[in-house]
Amino acid sequence: MRYSGIVFDVDGTLLNSIQDLADSMNFVLSRHRFPIHDTEKYKQLVGNGMKALAISALPEEERESEQVDRYVEELEKQYEKKWNQSTKPYPGIEELLRRLEKSGIRMFVLSNKPQRFTEEVIEAFFGAKRFELVYGARTGIPKKPDPCAALEISKRSGIPVSDFLYLGDSGVDMKTADAAGMYAVGAAWGFRAADELWRSGAKAVIQTPLELIEIMK
Secondary structure (H helix, E strand, C coil): CCCCEEEECCECCCEECHHHHHHHHHHHHHHCCCCCCCHHHHHHHCCCCHHHHHHHHCCHHHCCCCCHHHHHHHHHHHHHHHCCCCCEECCCHHHHHHHHHHHCCEEEEEEEEEHHHHHHHHHHHHCCCCCCEEEEECCCCCCCCCCHHHHHHHHHHCCCHHHEEEEECCHHHHHHHHHHCCEEEEECCCCCCHHHHHHCCCCEEECCHHHHHHHHC
C-alpha cells in the first residue's frame, strides 16, 4: 500500500449523522421560539464543532448574546439523548474498514465533535479498538482546520505525515490535511459539495468509500 495510515473525519464521512444533529439543534431553537432550519441547511452549518453549530443556527441577533453558552449546553444535552436515533454508517464504510484492516493500514479518527461524543459514536458503530487514536474536540487543542491534532496523531503513531491519507467531507477537512502535509481525499457522499472539496485543497474526490482502496495502493 502507498500509505501506512489513514485519518478519518466522522460526521459526513464515516457516519450520516445529520438528522440527529439537526433535530437536536432544532429542539433548542423551538424551545426558545426561534426559527428552525431544514435538515439540508444543517449540512452547511456543521463541521466546526458544537459551539459553532449553535451560533450559526441561532438568529443573527442572538449570536453574540450572553446566552450563547447556555444554548450550546442545551444542544449538547439534547444531542446526548438523540445521537443514535437516525445516525448510521454510510453504505460501503464497513467494507472499506475491513479491507483496510486486512491490508494492515493503521486507522485513526479526528473530529470537531466533542471528545466524549466522538468516542461514544465510534465505539457504538465501529468498536472501541478499531482505531488506534480517536480524537474529538479537546480542551486546549485547536479545532480543525488547525493541523495541531493531525500532527499529534502523526507524532504519537510514529508514521510520517507524508505516509498519511486523510478522508473527510468538508473544506475544513481538506484544509486540515493540507496544513498537516497529509494526502487530502474528499468524500463526495457527505455533507458538502465536491467543488468545495476541490477548492479547499483536495488531491482527490471520491464518490463511494471503496474507491479509496485504489488511491491507497
